[in-house]
Amino acid sequence: MGKLKGILVLVLVVAVIGAGALFYIKKDVIFGPKAEKAITAEELAELSIDTDVITTNLASASNFAIVQFNILLSSEEAKEETEKRTPEVRAAIISTIAGLSKEQLVGGEGIALLEKELSTKLSKIVETGKVERVLVTEFKVQ
Known part of the structure; x- marks a missing residue:
């Protein structure tokens, strides 16, 4: 027993x-996963980069786009690296936009597609951190 x-x-x-x-x-x-703390406006400004205004041709004949982006990075080191890689960032932006037609870029879905594709391309360029998001801050298609 x-x-x-x-x-x-x-x-x-x-x-x-x-x-x-x-x-x-x-x-x-x-x-559920732990809630991530919200990023403050100061942190947002410290970790983001605004590109120059870029004008490039589109895949559709006789159309062009004028765009500017805000790129949010995961760390200060990633921001510094991205600033040093400005020519690569511009080339990625131009090649992405030049591969799209006017019809693909029109509307909210077009802007979302552009932001997603650029985020993917830029993530391959940045090695020390990661691209958190890409926002279109200026957008004109003719």
């Missing part, structure tokens, strides 16, 4: 420890 009690207590302790470990590992699934 004493051995049975000992085994039962041991099984119960192992089950409680296992359940606690499982809860600790899966708490993000149960409670």
Whole structure:
């Protein structure tokens, strides 16, 4: 009878420890991921870069675009690297826009497509951090 009690207590302790470990590992699934703190306006200004106004031809005949972007980076080091890589950033912007037609760029979906494609391209250029987002701040298509 004493051995049975000992085994039962041991099984119960192992089950409680296992359940606690499982809860600790899966708490993000149960409670959702931790909320990230909101970025302040000062941090936003410190970690973002505004490109020059860029004018380039579009893929569609006799159309061109005038654009400017705000690029938010993950760290000060990433911002410094991106500033040093300005020619590569401009080339990525121009090649992306030149590959799109006027019809692809018109409307909210067009701007969202451009921001997403540029974010992907610029993420390949920046090595010390990551591109958090790209925003179109000036946009004219003719």
